[in-house]
Amino acid sequence: MNGRQVVLLVRKDLQRRVRSPLSTLVILAFPLILSGIIALAFGARDTKPPKVRLLLDDRDDGLAGTLISSAFSRPEAAPYFEVEKAGPDALQRLEKDGFSAILRIPEGLTDALLDGRTVTLELVRNPSQSILPEVAGQVTDVIADGLSSASYTLEGPLKGLTPLLQADQGPSDQQVAVVSVALNQWVGRSSRYLFPPAIKLTSVQLEKAEDGPKMAGASPTTSIFLFVLPGVAVFALFTLGDQVMRDLLTERTKGTLRRLLAGPVGTGTVVAAKAVTAAVVGLVALLVLAAVAGIVGGRAVDPSGFLLLSLALVLAVTGVASAVYGLARDDRQGSTIGSVLYLVLAFSGGSFLPLDSLPAALRAVSPFSLFYWGTEGYKALLGGGGLRDVLPNVGILAGGGLALLVLGGALLRRRMLRGVA
Amino acid sequence: MIRVEGLVKRFGEIRAVDGVSFEVRSGEIYGLLGPNGAGKTTTFSMLAGLLGPDSGRITLDGIDIAEDPVGVKRGLGIVPQEVAVYEELTARENLRLWAGLYGLTGTALDQAVGRALDEVGLSGRSREPVERFSGGMKRRLNLSLGLVHRPKVILLDEPTVGIDPQARANILDVVRRVADAGAAVLYTTHYLEEAEQLCDRIGILDHGKLLAEGTLAELKEQVGEDEVVVLPPSLNRLFLKLTGRELRD
Numbered sequence: 001m002n003g004r005q006v007v008l009l010v011r012k013d014l015q016r017r018v019r020s021p022l023s024t025l026v027i028l029a030f031p032l033i034l035s036g037i038i039a040l041a042f043g044a045r046d047t048k049p050p051k052v053r054l055l056l057d058d059r060d061d062g063l064a065g066t067l068i069s070s071a072f073s074r075p076e077a078a079p080y081f082e083v084e085k086a087g088p089d090a091l092q093r094l095e096k097d098g099f100s101a102i103l104r105i106p107e108g109l110t111d112a113l114l115d116g117r118t119v120t121l122e123l124v125r126n127p128s129q130s131i132l133p134e135v136a137g138q139v140t141d142v143i144a145d146g147l148s149s150a151s152y153t154l155e156g157p158l159k160g161l162t163p164l165l166q167a168d169q170g171p172s173d174q175q176v177a178v179v180s181v182a183l184n185q186w187v188g189r190s191s192r193y194l195f196p197p198a199i200k201l202t203s204v205q206l207e208k209a210e211d212g213p214k215m216a217g218a219s220p221t222t223s224i225f226l227f228v229l230p231g232v233a234v235f236a237l238f239t240l241g242d243q244v245m246r247d248l249l250t251e252r253t254k255g256t257l258r259r260l261l262a263g264p265v266g267t268g269t270v271v272a273a274k275a276v277t278a279a280v281v282g283l284v285a286l287l288v289l290a291a292v293a294g295i296v297g298g299r300a301v302d303p304s305g306f307l308l309l310s311l312a313l314v315l316a317v318t319g320v321a322s323a324v325y326g327l328a329r330d331d332r333q334g335s336t337i338g339s340v341l342y343l344v345l346a347f348s349g350g351s352f353l354p355l356d357s358l359p360a361a362l363r364a365v366s367p368f369s370l371f372y373w374g375t376e377g378y379k380a381l382l383g384g385g386g387l388r389d390v391l392p393n394v395g396i397l398a399g400g401g402l403a404l405l406v407l408g409g410a411l412l413r414r415r416m417l418r419g420v421a
Numbered sequence: 422m423i424r425v426e427g428l429v430k431r432f433g434e435i436r437a438v439d440g441v442s443f444e445v446r447s448g449e450i451y452g453l454l455g456p457n458g459a460g461k462t463t464t465f466s467m468l469a470g471l472l473g474p475d476s477g478r479i480t481l482d483g484i485d486i487a488e489d490p491v492g493v494k495r496g497l498g499i500v501p502q503e504v505a506v507y508e509e510l511t512a513r514e515n516l517r518l519w520a521g522l523y524g525l526t527g528t529a530l531d532q533a534v535g536r537a538l539d540e541v542g543l544s545g546r547s548r549e550p551v552e553r554f555s556g557g558m559k560r561r562l563n564l565s566l567g568l569v570h571r572p573k574v575i576l577l578d579e580p581t582v583g584i585d586p587q588a589r590a591n592i593l594d595v596v597r598r599v600a601d602a603g604a605a606v607l608y609t610t611h612y613l614e615e616a617e618q619l620c621d622r623i624g625i626l627d628h629g630k631l632l633a634e635g636t637l638a639e640l641k642e643q644v645g646e647d648e649v650v651v652l653p654p655s656l657n658r659l660f661l662k663l664t665g666r667e668l669r670d
Contacts (some may be wrong), residue, residue: 008521012507019509019550255505259566262469262499263522264491397456 001268009265009273013247014280028285031232032292039225051079052132052139055093055102059085062110064147068103068121071143080135100132101125103140113151128329225241225296228415230378231351233289234313234371235342237282241317242324242338244278248412249331257416267413275318277404282314293382305387309377312397316370324413343371350376373397422447422573422605423468424505428477430463437463438474439629447573450596452620453611456664461609465578468607469499475644480607481574481655495523498572500602502579504559505566508552510545512562515551516569523570537565541593553559557588568599575599575606581615582611593619613660627664 054072056178057063072083087093090102104122112119123140125133197331233342260270294300324341328334346352348362349371355363366372377393423445430438432455438460445451455461464471468479470490479486506515516534525533538544540562551559564580577596581589600606610612610616616623617637624634633643644663 005522008518012510012518015514016507016509255503256507257632258471259499259501259505260495260522262471262497262501263519264494264521264524266491 001266001272002112002264005265005269005275006276009260009270010276010280011043013244013273017277017281023243024240024281024285027236027243028288030239031236031289034232035225036331039221040227042220042224044324050132051082052101053082053097053099054084054136055086055090055099055189056083057090057104057206058103058109060109061107064110064113064231065105066230067147068105068143072139081139086133091222093125094126095128098129099126100129101136103136113284116151130380132335173177175215188289207408210343220298224296226293226382227379229289229293230373230382231346231375233286233351233378234349234374235346236289237285238342238345238371239312239338240285241278241314241321242284242335242342243275245318245321245325246331246334246338248274248416249325251327252416253331260415267416268409270416271409271412273320275409278318278321279314282317283310286310286313297363301381302386305381305390307395308387308394309374309381309390311396314379315405316374316397316400316401319372319401322408322412323404324408326408326417342371348372349374357393370397370400422482423451423607424478425464425468425478426478426508428464428467428479429475429543430460430472431475432464436629441477441626441629441631441636443603443624445574447605448600449621450600450608450619452616452623453607453609453626454616454623454660455609455626456653459626459664461472464626465607465609468576469497469664470494495570496499496573498567498570498575500564500575500577500580500652501568502582504556504563506562509550511548511550512538512554513547515566520569521565525570528642533569533571533583540568540598541565542591545643552604557584560584560588564595568595573604575604577606577608579610581610581612589615600608616650619626623636625660625663632663 012354056069056072069083071077072081083101086102093099094102102124104124106119106121109119109121116371121136121140121144123133124390125137171260185262190411252258257270260266290301290306320341321338324338325331325334328337346369347356349366349369350358351374355366358366373396377390377397380393423443426442428438428441429436439585441460441464443451443453447570453461453464463472465512467474468486470486470493472522473487481493483659484493484496488659506627507518512516513534517530520530520533535544538547541564543558543561543565546558552564554562560580560583564577567575567577575596580596581592584592592613596658598609600621608616608620622634622636625632625640633640635643
């Protein structure tokens, strides 16, 4: 291998890449665009849930109607419901103004409840919405159940209350006192069942350890961007390395490889030059991606860990690409094999999907993908890890990459000679 | 000079080159002619060190290619049939690359690049990317890349395919000049009138064997003079008589 010739060939390839930068830029932009889109889609949306907009058609105009109406207007419900009184144009407004449903409280609901008769609430759903009308339906169901239970449980006191409410004149103080005493006695009898509750429900939101880098003070959008970026960047880097090594077979097709080998340039020099080019292009790409991640995340990663991991990853990228094109008959076949292989390795290595969302069988094979070690390494660094945390990743990437480079280099040299003679 | 002795190359059962021997002296242009599949490309590849012979010996400028392939290649200039240039680079950058690969540096490299550009008339367009060049300009650059390091032995494989008469005349002039300067030139072409005009001696190859060899006059004598004199161009007639009219794949 001739060092000076390697330098000349690397310079030539870099010049060619600079003159024709589109494919490199597209691959480089891919992780940023994809991570950005995912982050915007899942992180930038309003953190408040969308409200269920409800038109309330209260034809009862009594106590029960008021109870239902006020249930939707309680402070606990306010973040989730927006209630408006329905007018005669309620049906038109349902779709036109984006309401989720119309809740019709029938005339005589209060009387029916007091008499213990069955009565029906009507919910008209907006057909152009799917989830929000369902929420309205479920909540109305709960309210109806509550009212029904109250109606049955308080049957006695309510029956005493009915004639008072139906009387032409208001109830006397004595009548009110009788009903109050009855209610008080009922509550007293029931209190041991109602207070204190035997079971309390407390909701606790657990933080998942595998949820990727936690960026202190970072917005959800930024956190998701930084969570997605490492995996997609590793995939892009492998694609970039593939493109550089594919150029070797493209040169064979164009005849420049034959010319090089007919000159005083050995096959080892040619392979080494392509590998160095892939390494240089890969490192530049990683630095650009790291700079963007640093700017977006507002936090620098451990430089020694990043540098070592990146060098190891670049070695792995070059090794895999050498092996692919050493086995491929021509550049098109290599490109096809590479595309499929990189997708499989990326998915199984957790580059595109969080590892815990993969089936157990796939998770078991993840460590066999070099993508896994690259992705997890960068996630560790973004999560505040240092060089020690990524040393296993560095070792496996460098070792695997070197082994593949030796194998791929030998295959490529044989492939080159076979192709040019 | 080029010396080829008893060269044999088999691909399975096929003997692509079957005991070929010839010699190209310094200052001489030797035309190696033959129909498709005759064994020209295989011979060319073995001379360029891209393919090892099964038997036989090749010496270029007195050095056995099997013993010192890199040493031989330093003094060898190759002009392949395809336009093997980097189209994204300029003509100057292409020439600097090849001159550098052949070991030229500094002033020697600058001078060699300038001379090569002048020789093929590309000095005025030397800083343009090659992808903007016409077919003829690319062919001229293709030629100059093989000559930039002033090789003593030059192998040209159909260097004038698909170009206009002006570019062809330029290429033939350059080849003649480098031969006159002392280089040994092996020239393959399908344009027989070109070989007739340019080559000092001609070897006709078919089915891996060298059927005839010599100057045009010597070839006419070997084949039978009256037939080749009656129907010009004479070499074309002579060639068909030797190799037959059967179409080749």
